[in-house]
Amino acid sequence: MSTTLKRVLVTGGAGYIGSHVVFALQETRRYKVISIDNHHNSHPRALERVAQIAKANLPADATEQDRESTEIDAHAADLTKEDEVRAVFGKYGKGGIWGVIHIAAYKAVGESTEIPLTYYQNNVSATISLLQIMSEYECTRFVYSSSATVYGTPPKIPIPETTRLQADSPYGRSKVMCEQILQDLCAGLSSSTLHALMLTAMPAEPQRWRAISLRYFNPAGAHPSGLIGEEPRGRPGNLFPLLAHMAVGRVPPDLKVFGNDYPTPDGTCVRDYIHVVDLARGHLLALDALAPTSRVWEGVGEQEAKIKAYNLGKGKGMSVLQIIEAMRKATGFDYKYEIVGRRRGDVPDLTADPALAEKELGFKAPQDLETMCRDLWNWQTKNPKGYDE
Numbered sequence: 001m002s003t004t005l006k007r008v009l010v011t012g013g014a015g016y017i018g019s020h021v022v023f024a025l026q027e028t029r030r031y032k033v034i035s036i037d038n039h040h041n042s043h044p045r046a047l048e049r050v051a052q053i054a055k056a057n058l059p060a061d062a063t064e065q066d067r068e069s070t071e072i073d074a075h076a077a078d079l080t081k082e083d084e085v086r087a088v089f090g091k092y093g094k095g096g097i098w099g100v101i102h103i104a105a106y107k108a109v110g111e112s113t114e115i116p117l118t119y120y121q122n123n124v125s126a127t128i129s130l131l132q133i134m135s136e137y138e139c140t141r142f143v144y145s146s147s148a149t150v151y152g153t154p155p156k157i158p159i160p161e162t163t164r165l166q167a168d169s170p171y172g173r174s175k176v177m178c179e180q181i182l183q184d185l186c187a188g189l190s191s192s193t194l195h196a197l198m199l200t201a202m203p204a205e206p207q208r209w210r211a212i213s214l215r216y217f218n219p220a221g222a223h224p225s226g227l228i229g230e231e232p233r234g235r236p237g238n239l240f241p242l243l244a245h246m247a248v249g250r251v252p253p254d255l256k257v258f259g260n261d262y263p264t265p266d267g268t269c270v271r272d273y274i275h276v277v278d279l280a281r282g283h284l285l286a287l288d289a290l291a292p293t294s295r296v297w298e299g300v301g302e303q304e305a306k307i308k309a310y311n312l313g314k315g316k317g318m319s320v321l322q323i324i325e326a327m328r329k330a331t332g333f334d335y336k337y338e339i340v341g342r343r344r345g346d347v348p349d350l351t352a353d354p355a356l357a358e359k360e361l362g363f364k365a366p367q368d369l370e371t372m373c374r375d376l377w378n379w380q381t382k383n384p385k386g387y388d389e
Contacts, residue, residue, distance in 0.1 A: 005032040005069060007097045008287065009088070009139075011079060011130070012104030013072070014042035016230040017145070017219060019050050020280035021101060022072065023228065026054040028284065029069045034097065036088055037104065038078040041233050043387035047074050049227040079104055079126035082133065089137040099141035099290055100134060101283055102127065105174070108237055109149065109345060112171035123174035128181060135208075141290040142211040143283055144182060146175045146309065148272070148350050150215060157317075158272075158353035161215070161309050168345055179309065182211045187305030210297070210306040212286040217272035217313030217352045219279045221372035222379035229379030230276075231386035239323055240273075240372070244380040247333035255335055257320055259342035262349075268320035270349040272313040275367035275375070282312045285361040296360055313352025314365045322369075330373035 008025060012018040013035025019042075025031040035047060054070035077084040089097065105123045106112065112119040127144075134140065149172035150165045167173045186209045220240045222229030235251055236242040245251045260267035289296040289308075297306055318326075324335050357363035 004030075005065060006030065006099070007032045007034055007092060009034045009036065009097050009100045011036045011100070011102045012042065012145075013037050013074070014039060014044055014046045015103065016042075016232075017216075017276065017279065018042070018103045019046040019228045020223060020276045021103065021283045022047065022050050023053060023223060024277070024280040024284045025287075026050070026069055026072075027057070029066045032069060032071075032073070034073040034075070034088070034092070036075050036077045036079065036085065038076065040106075043231060044074070044076070045387040046228055046231075047072050049387075050223075053223065053225055053227055079130055080122060082129050085130060086133050086136075089133055089139070093137070095138045097134075097137065097139045099143065099287055100130070100139060101143040101145075101287065102130060103145040105145065107147075107171060109169045109171050110237070112169050112174070113345075116170035119170045119174050120177075123171070124177050124181075127178045131181070131185060140208045140210065141287075142182065142209070143286045143290070144178060144211060144213045146179055146213040146215045147172065148215055148217045148311070148313070148352065150176050150179065151350070153347045154350070157349050158315055158351045159311065160353045161311055161356055168347075179213050182213065182307055183305065185209055186211055186307040207302060210290045212289060212307070213309040214282060214286055215309060215311050215352075216279060217274055217311065217350065219276040220273045221275045221277065221367070221375040223277060224375050224378065226375075226378045226382040229376065229383065231383075239320065240327070240376055243324065243327040243333075243335065244331070244376050246335065247327070247331040247377070248380050248384045250384070253333075253336065255324070255337040256340045257324075257337050258340060258346060260339045261342075264317075264319055264348055266319050266321050269346055270317035270319050270351060272315065272317055272351045273323070273369065273372060274312060274314050274365045275372050278314075278365040278367055279312050282310075282357065282361070282363050282365075285357075285363055286310070289361055308360070310357040310361060310363070311352040311354050312357060312363065312365070313354050315352050315354045317349055317351035318369060326369050326373045327377075330370070330377045
């Protein structure tokens with residue numbers, strides 16, 4: 001492999017967000033992507049498609065390094081099985097992987113309340129195991145996929161990163177726990193988690209570790225080529241893919257809107273939707289911020305924690321009814337919906353304050369709601385049965 005390509009491991013690389021992050025990495029032609037995915041809620045074909053995009057985008061005078069960057073080292077492995085993960089790191093040796101973007105997780109809020117131990121094992125225990133193996137293999141740069149759910153019901157809208165973390169579900173709490181573990185690993189001066197790290201012979205190491213937590217708001221849309229997009233297994237739990245599946249005839253059009261008496265402009269819940277390609281490029285900025293030359297850490301002392309958290313959102317809230325209307329325009333499908341009672345755990349408004357990510361990372365999310373709907377519908381019409389065709 002070219003010595004100038006940095007190897008970056010993406011966990012959950014075949015998933016919706018993961019495949020778009022792989023696209024963003026390959027777009028730069030600076031990285032060699034390694035993917036770990038157990039395909040619990042993803043499709044191996046997604047990585048074939050994203051490599052196809054990378055190859056199609058090569059310039060006529062592409063170098064050998066450019067071509068190398070379009071090939072993905074895909075490993076079918078489960079993060080809860082240490083031997084499988086260690087085998088992947090062992091293939092590249094100590095120092096062989098430059099950094100990790102950790103996306104893989106279970107992510108359904110409702111399901112997490114039914115099987116909390118499964119969520120804690122998959123989301124928390126597997127993250128600790130991954131960090132331990134990374135330390136063994138001298139890989140200490142980490143981008144973590146967190147979530148706006150860490151804020152619970154926030155006291156202030158838009159939500160700044162300084163908001164207290166108070167998640168309302170086992171899923172959200174699993175994200176808070178992982179952020180705390182990273183804080184202790186990077187600073188490690190005092191907490192109950194430090195004791196757990198000491199038991200595993202994994203000391204806190206502010207000189208070695210750098211980590212960035214990205215608190216996602218609501219990704220939507222798809223790559224404009226229509227080659228990769230969101231393809232949840234079973235009936236979609238999120239609004240955008242549910243509307244797309246209804247319009248293409250994959251699920252019955254029995255649309256329910258949970259509550260219209262919230263303190264929002266039209267009474268329905270408000271969320272901050274961000275185009276998935278904009279979100280993916282945010283990961284690239286976070287990865288660049290882990291480099292030794294990054295200015296993000298200016299003024300941070302050698303013994304101080306090299307860890308930061310950033311919101312990735314547009315900073316603009318959109319209601320359930322606004323989303324339905326936007327998808328009606330994009331698809332031409334006449335959605336009929338029924339207003340039903342509020343759903344347990346729903347928060348009236350989750351809108352990001354993305355100012356810190358813009359200031360320190362240079363993050364922007366320029367693509368609008370119309371573009372998200374257009375790209376989603378392009379993906380869905382080209383792939384009515386998803387990756388299974």
